Amino acid sequence: MYTLQNITSSLLILAQENEAGSPLQTFLFIPIILVAMYFLVILPNKREEKKRKEMITNLQKGDSVVTNSGLHGKVVEFKDNNETVVLSIGANTNVTFETSAILKKK
Structure with a gap:
């Protein structure tokens, strides 16, 4: 499974390679990072917390x-x-x- 540190370092390497690109490419890169973080970190945590709360209510x-x-x-x-x-x-x-x-x- 990917860790936040691995994802961040990979994205930084991509950003450094994109350094010579236009400012538009740089500004498009930030939302891509945010979307990736949402799907890889936030959404799985929300699902686990929902399952745990459901388990507690059914005790x-x-x-x-x-x-x-x-x-x-x-x-x-x-x-x-x-x-x-x-x-x-x-x-x-x-x-x-x-x-x-x-x-x-x-």
Whole structure:
């Protein structure tokens, strides 16, 4: 997968090769960079965040989840209008997390 650094360095090399071109070519180059950044960086992040929010809204009691900190647990209850979730991480051990801290469902 392309990283932002690889894309940026490739575009800079292209810009340096285009240095002798007209100013119109230079001004057309900037929107091309912005469009490429949108499709390669911003759009995939939006899709992932949408999937994650959908997963969080569909959580139910008894679902096994993993938090951002790597803690594995089972959903026991929801509190504060589904803003927080209580996870069972062991025998008689429950912890409360914000629902935004849930990374994925197992």
